[in-house]
Amino acid sequence: MSPVEGDAAAAGSASRRRPGPRRSLDRTKVLDAAVGLLDEGGPEALSIRAVAGRLGVNPNAVYTYVASRSALEREIVERVFAESELELLTGPAPRWRSRLVSYTRSLRSVLLRHPAVAGLLMTAPMDGPSAVLIGERVLGALRDAGLAPDDAARGTYALIVQVVGFVALEVAETDGRPPLAPEAERIAARRAALEFLDPADWPLSAATRDVAAGWISTDQFDWSVERLLDGLVQRAG
Amino acid sequence: MSPVEGDAAAAGSASRRRPGPRRSLDRTKVLDAAVGLLDEGGPEALSIRAVAGRLGVNPNAVYTYVASRSALEREIVERVFAESELELLTGPAPRWRSRLVSYTRSLRSVLLRHPAVAGLLMTAPMDGPSAVLIGERVLGALRDAGLAPDDAARGTYALIVQVVGFVALEVAETDGRPPLAPEAERIAARRAALEFLDPADWPLSAATRDVAAGWISTDQFDWSVERLLDGLVQRAG
DNA sequence: ACCTGAACACCGTTCAAGT
DNA sequence: ACCTGAACACCGTTCAAGT
Numbered sequence: 001m002s003p004v005e006g007d008a009a010a011a012g013s014a015s016r017r018r019p020g021p022r023r024s025l026d027r028t029k030v031l032d033a034a035v036g037l038l039d040e041g042g043p044e045a046l047s048i049r050a051v052a053g054r055l056g057v058n059p060n061a062v063y064t065y066v067a068s069r070s071a072l073e074r075e076i077v078e079r080v081f082a083e084s085e086l087e088l089l090t091g092p093a094p095r096w097r098s099r100l101v102s103y104t105r106s107l108r109s110v111l112l113r114h115p116a117v118a119g120l121l122m123t124a125p126m127d128g129p130s131a132v133l134i135g136e137r138v139l140g141a142l143r144d145a146g147l148a149p150d151d152a153a154r155g156t157y158a159l160i161v162q163v164v165g166f167v168a169l170e171v172a173e174t175d176g177r178p179p180l181a182p183e184a185e186r187i188a189a190r191r192a193a194l195e196f197l198d199p200a201d202w203p204l205s206a207a208t209r210d211v212a213a214g215w216i217s218t219d220q221f222d223w224s225v226e227r228l229l230d231g232l233v234q235r236a237g
Numbered sequence: 238m239s240p241v242e243g244d245a246a247a248a249g250s251a252s253r254r255r256p257g258p259r260r261s262l263d264r265t266k267v268l269d270a271a272v273g274l275l276d277e278g279g280p281e282a283l284s285i286r287a288v289a290g291r292l293g294v295n296p297n298a299v300y301t302y303v304a305s306r307s308a309l310e311r312e313i314v315e316r317v318f319a320e321s322e323l324e325l326l327t328g329p330a331p332r333w334r335s336r337l338v339s340y341t342r343s344l345r346s347v348l349l350r351h352p353a354v355a356g357l358l359m360t361a362p363m364d365g366p367s368a369v370l371i372g373e374r375v376l377g378a379l380r381d382a383g384l385a386p387d388d389a390a391r392g393t394y395a396l397i398v399q400v401v402g403f404v405a406l407e408v409a410e411t412d413g414r415p416p417l418a419p420e421a422e423r424i425a426a427r428r429a430a431l432e433f434l435d436p437a438d439w440p441l442s443a444a445t446r447d448v449a450a451g452w453i454s455t456d457q458f459d460w461s462v463e464r465l466l467d468g469l470v471q472r473a474g
Numbered sequence: 475a476c477c478t479g480a481a482c483a484c485c486g487t488t489c490a491a492g493t
Numbered sequence: 494a495c496c497t498g499a500a501c502a503c504c505g506t507t508c509a510a511g512t
Contacts, residue, residue, distance in 0.1 A: 023495065048486060058497055060487075069486065122359040122405040127430070132439060135449075139441040153445035157452045158461040162395070165402020168359040193364070202369060204376040208390035212372075215394040224395040231468030260476065285505060295478055297506075306505065478511075485504055492497075 025055055030065045034076055038116035042177035046116070048072070073120045078128030080117045084110045089137035093144035097229060100141050104163050104225050105218075107134075111167045116176040121168045126160075135160070145233050155232040162228055170216045187213050262292055267302045271313055275353035279414035283353070285309070310357050315365030317354045321347045326374035330381035334466060337378050341400050341462050342455075344371075348404045353413040358405045363397075372397070382470050392469040399465050407453045424450050 033054040037045045048069055052059040066072040088103040111118040135156055142152035142159075173190070174180050181189075191213035199206040214220050270291040274282040285306055289296040303309040325340040348355040372393055379389035379396075410427070411417050418426075428450035436443040451457055 025495085047484085049484085059485095060489095060498090061496055063487075064495055119360065122402065123356065123409055125406070125410045132434075132442065136439045136442045139445070143441065149441070149445050150448050152441075153448035154452075154457055154460050155464070157449070157457060158399070158464060161402040161406060161461065162399055162465075165359065165398040165405070168402070168405075169362070169398060172360055173362045197369075202373045204380065204386075204389075205369065205373045208376070208386050211387050211390035212394070215391075220391055220394060223391050224398065227392070227395060227468035227472075228399075228465050229468065230471050231464035231466065234467050234471060235464075262476085284503085286503085296504095297479090297508095298477055300506075301476060476512090478509105480508090480510100482507080483505095486502095488501080489499090490497105491499100493495090 025057060025061065025065060027065045029055060030062060030072075031075055031079055034072055035079065035114065035117065038076070038176075039114060039178055041116075042175055043116045043119050046073075070124065074124045074128065076117055077120050077124070077126065078130055080110060080114050081107075081126070081128065081130035081134065084130075084134070086133065086137060089134075089141055096141045096144035100138065100159070100229065101222065101225060103137075104159070105222070107163060108167050108218075108221060111164075112171070112180060113178060115171040115174055115178055115180055118167050118171040119176050121164045126164075142232065145229075147232065147235075151232070151235065158232070159225070159228060162224055166221055166224065173216060183217060187217055190214075190216065262294060262298065262302060264302045266292060267299060267309070268312055268316055271309055272316065272351065272354065275313070275413075276351060276415055278353075279412055280353045280356050283310075307361065311361045311365065313354055314357050314361070314363065315367055317347060317351050318344075318363070318365065318367035318371065321367075321371070323370065323374060326371075326378055333378045333381035337375065337396070337466065338459065338462060340375075341396070342459070344400060345404050345455075345458060348401075349408070349417060350415060352408040352411055352415055352417055355404050355408040356413050358401045363401075379469065382466075384469065384472075388469070388472065395469070396462070396465060399461055403458055403461065410453060420454060424454055427451075427453065 030051060033051045034046060037050050037054065048062050049059045051072075052062050055061075062072075066075065084107045085103065088106055089099050091099050111121070138156045138159060139152050142155045143149070145152075147155060171180075173186065180186070191210065194209045194212055197206040197209055205212065267288060270288045271283060274287050274291065285299050286296045288309075289299050292298075299309075303312065322340065322343045325343055326336050328336050348358070375393045375396060376389050379392045380386070382389075384392060408417075410423065417423070428447065431446045431449055434443040434446055442449065
């Protein structure tokens with residue numbers, strides 16, 4: 001990539017210079033392969049054996065770099081979190097709301113570009129470095145909104161739950177294979193599926209079919225975030 | 238179970254009375270077996286083959302009653318939703334808030350008693366009859382709160398996302414085998430895991446470690462629901 | 475209609491061995 | 494240290510056959 005080969009090569013030349021089989025893999029290649037599989041084939045395309053196959057090694061070679069399938073899945077989520085535009089969260093204090101709104105939109109967009117990864121969102125704790133950094137920045141924005149530290153911390157989690165929960169349920173209605181159908185198409189399919197709602201049995205739901213069809217929409221996403229923010233700031237002094 | 242054998246036997250005697258192998262299974266037994274496996278052995282205990290084994294039949298016999306493993310998972314969630322105390326959602330209009338708060342608490346409790354089922358919450362659309370009925374009743378409570386129909390419909394989904402998202406992330410931090418460790422214990426484990434937060438790197442997060450440890454707590458759950466409700470009613474006339 | 479029997483094409487993970 | 498080779502104990506699902 002660059003004239004000098006970077007950290008790994010530098011460290012290697014200094015400490016270890018044995019003939020050996022000369023490593024054919026590294027952690028990055030394993031993760032690239034895993035995300036590539038999910039992005040091309042959807043949720044079912046991911047397996048340790050498929051990752052190994054894509055890298056041209058035996059299945060068990062993967063275990064040199066990841067402890068287990070579930071550890072691999074956690075790192076995949078972490079890597080996609082790292083793609084979100086964190087810089088949207090920083091800015092002048094009075095603009096705390098637009099910072100949060102634009103960042104949550106950005107995070108949703110990133111996840112919708114990797115729908116099969118989004119399907120892994122709620123299956124393991126989000127405790128990687130990117131998740132921690134996102135938390136720190138959201139916390140900062142809510143402090144800028146005037147919330148006391150403890151309320152800002154609680155609000156941070158409520159917002160994260162709303163955002164990742166929304167996206168997880170949104171992709172759960174798809175096959176997880178990118179690119180997803182356009183939003184309008186997905187809403188229309190939901191609208192058709194809600195045709196069954198009989199006003200005699202579920203009057204309120206039947207009367208708001210069109211809104212429920214849009215539960216996966218960008219409008220509903222933004223609206224939910226805004227309402228939650230309204231509730232959070234209401235109790236700021 | 239009772240002197241007369243119930244619906245199935247009655248229907249059977251009237252319409253079909255052929256010798257045959259006399260069915261050894263039905264849909265209910267399959268679902269009972271599946272939930273039983275999850276409740277005893279956690280998420281990994283569920284497989285089509287294990288369900289068959291528990292019922293003493295061949296693996297493929299299960300396919301007479303469920304179309305696929307993922308269809309089975311959807312029905313498992315539906316069945317656990319049906320265990321929630323829907324009657325908590327009905328009552329006098331002015332008590333809309335306490336109806337919503339007590340129902341969401343009840344739903345969380347039910348799900349935490351079936352943690353491996355809770356792990357399936359975000360992997361498929363919740364479109365079963367119980368989910369529809371829950372939606373109808375939540376919608377009613379939000380109408381009682383004074384929200385316009387469309388806002389009530391949007392609010393219903395925001396609330397569902399918050400509740401199921403919260404529980405899914407909560408159980409994702411456990412092994413999914415019931416009974417879960419007591420909440421205080423799970424919070425203490427989180428507190429210990431957050432010890433690494435260096436104030437130099439993440440000052441705001443480090444300062445609110447104790448709150449973040451309690452992100453899986455009943456207090457945080459209630460607080461999140463209340464703040465969202467605050468945001469929802471703020472725009473009611 | 476509902477089950478058995480047998481097979482297909484996979485899994486994650488572990489262990490021993492090579493270099 | 495990092496890979497190969499081989500195996501263990503599983504999967505979901507399909508098809509043909511029995512009754």
